[in-house]
Amino acid sequence: MERTDVLIVGAGLAGASLAWHVAGRADVVALEQGDAPLGEASAQNAGMVRRFVSGAEERELACRSHERLAALHGHPDWVGAAPFRRTGAVIAFAARAPAWAEEAAQDLRGRGAIVEDLDAGRLADLAPALADSRPARAFFLPEEGVCDAWTLGQGLLRGAIGRGAELRCSVRVESLRIRAGRVVGVETSLGPVEADAVVLAAGAWGEALGRTAGSRVRLTPRARHLLQTREHPLANAEHPWCWFDDAGLYLRPEAGGFLCSPCDEVERFPQPGPGSIGRVDDSGPALTQHKLESHVPRLAGLRMRGGWTGLRTFSPDRRPILGEDGDVPGLFWVAGLGGFGLSCGLAAGAVAADRLLSALAPCADGI
Ligand SMILES: Cc1cc2nc3c(=O)[nH]c(=O)nc-3n(C[C@H](O)[C@H](O)[C@H](O)COP(=O)(O)OP(=O)(O)OC[C@H]3O[C@@H](n4cnc5c(N)ncnc54)[C@H](O)[C@@H]3O)c2cc1C
Incomplete structure (x- = not known):
């Protein structure tokens, strides 16, 4: 054998x-x-x-x-x-940042990583899509990508x-x-x-x-939506990816628009054999639109043109x-x-x- x-x-x-x-x-x-x-x-x-x-x-x-x-x-x-x-990344908190975020920032700085505290002006310069967003706390990590x-x-x-x-x-x-x-x-x-x-x-x-x-x-596998928006002038390759951690929303420039997720999680075990990708259901786009309106007003109303669900296994x-x-x-x-x-x-x-x-x-x- x-x-x-x-x-x-x-x-x-x-x-x-x-x-x-x-x-x-x-x-x-x-x-x-x-x-x-x-x-x-x-x-x-x-x-x-x-x-x-x-x-x-x-x-x-x-x-x-x-x-x-x-x-x-x-x-x-x-x-x-x-x-x-490297694209840089913004990690934002809509409400007060939890204790772990301050600890993570300290820990990463101690390891030599660059972690900047962002004010509203700098946030707008670095990530124009978030220019009208008002997070309670935001960090910029220029070495992420x-x-x-x-x-x-x-x-x-x-x-x-x-x-x-x-x-x-x-x-x-x-x-x-x-x-x-x-x-x-x-x-x-x-x-x-x-x-x-x-x-x-x-x-x-x-x-x-x-x-x-x-x-x-x-x-446990959990399905999550990833949605591609229609084209948008702010979605250029230099735009950092952005994550509203406590709100459960992220976006990054892709294919002339933004690839977004509402950070949903639905338990779903795959069938035996290959093929775990899933279709978009109504809840994904609706939740994404709602979160964009609340946290990224510049992208409010931006229509989705496609997407999928994938399994994250924990x-x-x-x-x-x-x-x-x-x-x-x-x-x-x-x-x-x-x-x-x-x-x-x-x-x-x-x-x-x-x-x-x-x-x-x-x-x-x-x-
Ligand atoms: C929507 C979504 C967004 C994500 N975004 C990010 C992100 O931005 N950053 C990040 O770091 N991570 C992200 N992830 C997570 C990342 O993609 C996964 O953690 C990673 O791909 C898991 O890799 P894996 O090899 O464990 O699983 P898989 O890629 O699923 O590989 C497992 C392989 O095993 C094979 N297999 C299973 N059973 C058998 C069998 N019986 N015989 C032979 N072969 C078998 C499968 O066919 C498959 O190819 C995301 C995941 C999803 C779904």
Whole structure:
């Protein structure tokens, strides 16, 4: 029977990042149910790289990823264009900023990041779409930016393949193989594959697969709208992305208009097999319009011309799950990247790879 050191289930950003960090240090096979990698949540996101977040662990991962993202293009293994582009970002609070925001600003400044306090005049200069907005508090982070998930994921996968990893698409993992209480491989639509370690980087499908081995890891996918507005003169590439954090509204310039989200969340598990993107329903545009009227009056009434819903998958405490399963030996996770897989994915893959390789080191040949 075929076997490998590390078998990764899923070739989204999580699987790609893990493969990049493990390839060359162990034999890696990544299996993807879609006919191409990076086709699910990793193709449905808003592309914003954000370090200004409430959770300390997420902030740490985002800071490490930001540093790596900005340097990737110079990496000897990097093939292709630079995935990250600096645009600057405004993080605003409609009401008084919560304590975590002041802490995050301090923490980021302590790490050397630029975090400016914004007054109304400077806000209008930097982000003209917000010129008539009156947030109670706003910060500007000139080093934040956007990342093209496809360019990032493809570059990571190509680098991993260049170091010997194998990527197989159109192969669906149906369950995990267990022997003497340990995960020893997977059953796939094309037959079994054995492995010293199986890593679930399967996004919204992860919980169901983990259950086949008795894992108690819980992951909940939540659908969110992303809506593209009609063209608008203020939507030029220099406009920073803007997030009204407490109001749940973000926007960034895209395709001559703005890509906006009302930050909605509706629990929705995907069907088995590829295809998690969803259609816009009436609630998404209505909620977005309402929030634009309240917080970004300059864009009030701007019509939407399309959009989609995508699945963000969270653990119960919204922290990522990186490393060995607490109950099932041989099973590892890079999961629960929620709404921060682009911002944190590079560092999440690095952390998971180190945990995986140190767990395997005593027992595996050649690692
Ligand atoms: C609307 C929206 C906006 C977002 N905006 C941002 C943002 O601005 N910034 C940010 O940092 N993050 C953002 N995100 C989050 C980010 O996109 C995700 O965190 C990230 O893409 C998750 O990557 P993943 O690899 O875990 O999941 P996925 O990309 O879903 O990859 C999982 C892969 O596993 C495969 N798979 C599943 N089951 C099996 C199986 N049984 N056999 C074989 N293959 C399998 C799937 O086909 C899929 O390709 C957003 C997400 C959404 C939906």
